[in-house]
Amino acid sequence: MTILAPVSPLGWPARAGRWVWRNLFGGVANTAVTLLILWLLVESVPGMVRWLVVDALWAPATAEQCLQGAGACWAFLQAKYRLILFGPYPYEEQWRPALAMLLFFAMVAATCFPHAFRLAARPRRLLGGWFATVALIAWLLRGGASLEPVEVRLWGGLPLTLILSVVGAFCAFWLAILLALGRRSAMPVVRWLSVAYIELIRGVPLIGLLFMAIVLFPLIVPPGVDVDKLARAQIAFILFFAAYMAEAIRGGLQAIPAGQYEAAAALGLGYWRTMRLVVLPQALRVVIPALVNIFIGAFKDTSLVLIIAMFDLLGSANAAKSDSTWWGLYVEAYLFVASIYLVFCALMSAYSQRLERRLGAGRG
Amino acid sequence: MLKKFCMTAVVALLAGGFALSAQAASTLETVKQRGKLKCVVAEGSVAIAQLNDKGRWEGFDVDYCRALAAAILGSGEAVEFVPMGFAQSMPAVRAGEAEVAARAITWTMSRDTELGFDFVGPTLYSGYGFMVHKRAGVTDLKGLNGAAICVLAGTVIDSQIADYFRPRGMTFTPVVVDNVTNMYAQYEAGRCDVVTSEPPFLAARRSRLRAPGDHIILSELFYKSHMGPVVRDNDPQFSGIARWAHYALVTAEEMGITQANVDEMMKSKDPAVRRFLGVEGNLGSKMGLTDDFPAKIIKAVGNYGEVWERNFGMASPLKLPRGINALERDGGLQWAPNWR
Numbered sequence: 001m002t003i004l005a006p007v008s009p010l011g012w013p014a015r016a017g018r019w020v021w022r023n024l025f026g027g028v029a030n031t032a033v034t035l036l037i038l039w040l041l042v043e044s045v046p047g048m049v050r051w052l053v054v055d056a057l058w059a060p061a062t063a064e065q066c067l068q069g070a071g072a073c074w075a076f077l078q079a080k081y082r083l084i085l086f087g088p089y090p091y092e093e094q095w096r097p098a099l100a101m102l103l104f105f106a107m108v109a110a111t112c113f114p115h116a117f118r119l120a121a122r123p124r125r126l127l128g129g130w131f132a133t134v135a136l137i138a139w140l141l142r143g144g145a146s147l148e149p150v151e152v153r154l155w156g157g158l159p160l161t162l163i164l165s166v167v168g169a170f171c172a173f174w175l176a177i178l179l180a181l182g183r184r185s186a187m188p189v190v191r192w193l194s195v196a197y198i199e200l201i202r203g204v205p206l207i208g209l210l211f212m213a214i215v216l217f218p219l220i221v222p223p224g225v226d227v228d229k230l231a232r233a234q235i236a237f238i239l240f241f242a243a244y245m246a247e248a249i250r251g252g253l254q255a256i257p258a259g260q261y262e263a264a265a266a267l268g269l270g271y272w273r274t275m276r277l278v279v280l281p282q283a284l285r286v287v288i289p290a291l292v293n294i295f296i297g298a299f300k301d302t303s304l305v306l307i308i309a310m311f312d313l314l315g316s317a318n319a320a321k322s323d324s325t326w327w328g329l330y331v332e333a334y335l336f337v338a339s340i341y342l343v344f345c346a347l348m349s350a351y352s353q354r355l356e357r358r359l360g361a362g363r364g
Numbered sequence: 365m366l367k368k369f370c371m372t373a374v375v376a377l378l379a380g381g382f383a384l385s386a387q388a389a390s391t392l393e394t395v396k397q398r399g400k401l402k403c404v405v406a407e408g409s410v411a412i413a414q415l416n417d418k419g420r421w422e423g424f425d426v427d428y429c430r431a432l433a434a435a436i437l438g439s440g441e442a443v444e445f446v447p448m449g450f451a452q453s454m455p456a457v458r459a460g461e462a463e464v465a466a467r468a469i470t471w472t473m474s475r476d477t478e479l480g481f482d483f484v485g486p487t488l489y490s491g492y493g494f495m496v497h498k499r500a501g502v503t504d505l506k507g508l509n510g511a512a513i514c515v516l517a518g519t520v521i522d523s524q525i526a527d528y529f530r531p532r533g534m535t536f537t538p539v540v541v542d543n544v545t546n547m548y549a550q551y552e553a554g555r556c557d558v559v560t561s562e563p564p565f566l567a568a569r570r571s572r573l574r575a576p577g578d579h580i581i582l583s584e585l586f587y588k589s590h591m592g593p594v595v596r597d598n599d600p601q602f603s604g605i606a607r608w609a610h611y612a613l614v615t616a617e618e619m620g621i622t623q624a625n626v627d628e629m630m631k632s633k634d635p636a637v638r639r640f641l642g643v644e645g646n647l648g649s650k651m652g653l654t655d656d657f658p659a660k661i662i663k664a665v666g667n668y669g670e671v672w673e674r675n676f677g678m679a680s681p682l683k684l685p686r687g688i689n690a691l692e693r694d695g696g697l698q699w700a701p702n703w704r
Contacts, residue, residue: 091418309407309447322408328572
């Protein structure tokens with residue numbers, strides 16, 4: 001039987017009015033909050049619009065004009081946006097990281113919305129697509145074979161932030177599974193090693209780990225051994241996030257009823273096959289929201305590489321503000337970077353909510 | 365089996381480590397083999413080391429790196445810039461992560477002796493002064509008693525101020541800020557009464573404040589700070605090269621040799637110029653370089669005066685006068701020993 005929406009005898013203005021009245025002015029507290037928010041909007045929006053649009057200064061404006069003016073200095077961003085987005089990557093070659101990022105975003109979209117790309121029941125094709133994309137991205141960034149080679153130390157900006165967080169989260173995920181299993185293992189040595197690792201890493205701030213990787217590492221290895229700064233920072237990130245992810249995954253493992261283990265044993269499955277076929281698929285599904293949450297944190301935490309003088313998104317924004325031509329301007333650069341972070345984090349969190357809803361629906 | 369494998373791996377690793385440390389070649393050889401000079405620079409410091417719109421390194425210390433690279437490898441582009449914070453820069457040179465750190469390091473006794481570095485120059489003579497809000501009514505250092513002073517985190521400036529204030533029975537409140545941009549923002553917002561930096565930077569910065577006329581720069585300096593690049597002091601040959609790369613810049617200015625006229629000057633009849641540019645004699649090859657290394661330096665970055673003009677002087681947004689960094693014959697402190 002279909003339920004028909006009740007048809008209101010009133011027209012839409014009256015209905016809208018009633019909605020507003022009920023939802024925004026129902027009760028004293030509601031009314032107070034509504035009025036407070038209205039007041040805040042009236043106070044802030046006109047000023048913001050004036051700063052962002054009306055008084056803003058565009059391209060031919062100089063730093064002096066900007067600093068005397070009352071609005072945002074978009075001229076500064078117009079001169080610096082490529083530096084902020086790509087860091088010290090050679091200027092003429094910046095189409096390469098741009099293209100690499102587009103490829104990456106396309107693959108992410110295809111993975112997140114497989115139905116729209118007709119990939120729903122074709123995991124092989126998706127996996128193949130990822131391998132090809134990663135190879136292509138590596139070639140675009142590094143160069144070689146008809147492209148000008150670009151050293152890793154020149155990578156920067158948004159691509160660097162994405163590499164650190166995505167590669168970091170991906171590798172950390174596999175390490176985390178092993179650690180979570182190790183922590184619940186019946187073998188005492190394995191268990192204690194996993195516990196020690198997780199507790200040690202969680203007890204150290206990320207910044208300390210990064211400093212270790214950058215400052216201490218060259219003192220420990222013999223002179224002449226040269227490991228890339230990006231690789232060192234990347235390893236520090238992997239080690240750090242693995243510990244956090246491991247704890248999230250352990251939560252998932254503990255949520256699996258004992259009956260599942262027993263059923264797997266009754267079927268004659270060994271440890272690894274039990275985990276791979278029965279336990280982990282269920283456990284990981286439970287912890288997807290938690291993992292996405294950690295990933296959002298990881299994405300923002302990559303900006304800490306700034307303190308080891310790497311030009312990630314925030315680092316290159318800092319570099320942009322210390323150019324003598326534009327000396328004294330910085331708000332616009334930070335606003336630009338903040339909005340990039342905001343867009344990425346909002347998209348990720350929206351997607352994780354979607355996942356949560358879907359999983360919840362499947363359970364009911 | 366596994367045990368055997370592990371043992372082999374450990375032994376191989378150790379052997380490899382010893383072999384590598386035993387091979388430690390001279391710094392000059394290392395640079396020549398790599399084909400690039402590794403030079404530590406500030407990760408973003410106005411006019412000292414900054415990335416331009418196109419992501420290319422520019423600045424006073426950057427030009428020194430290019431000059432040294434040109435001296436050793438013949439090209440000012442043969443540099444690998446290693447951006448680093450101040451605290452990490454000297455340990456990095458110590459650990460061999462880079463050959464030289466050019467990031468406005470103040471020449472101090474302990475850095476020169478105890479920490480084991482050789483200083484080049486000073487390539488930049490400077491000191492610290494104060495800028496104050498005019499409404500504070502301060503005209504000299506004595507008037508600063510009880511002031512809130514903005515200082516940069518991680519520097520020794522607050523202890524220098526304390527050293528100056530305490531014997532005079534004066535007090536101050538340090539307002540610690542994490543970076544230069546923030547420091548001037550805090551100062552302009554009135555969260556501190558006083559901001560301290562090198563006077564030329566104060567002057568340049570004042571021109572970018574909202575009301576430049578509302579701020580005065582006190583004429584007295586409370587702390588001298590003469591800066592230069594540093595290299596490890598365990599390789600005299602490389603220290604010599606690093607020093608004479610700077611002297612080549614200064615000598616070129618003394619002789620009037622510029623980026624534009626260097627090719628012409630190679631044909632000069634003046635024996636001093638011919639000796640300097642390596643047309644005659646073999647001063648360069650005795651150092652392990654080519655005889656014409658000064659010519660390479662000048663082709664890469666110009667002479668000291670040109671480097672100054674480009675980064676600090678009239679050709680730059682800072683428009684600073686040469687001041688004490690003028691040549692000695694013009695009443696400044698920059699000079700070079702005789703080139704022979």
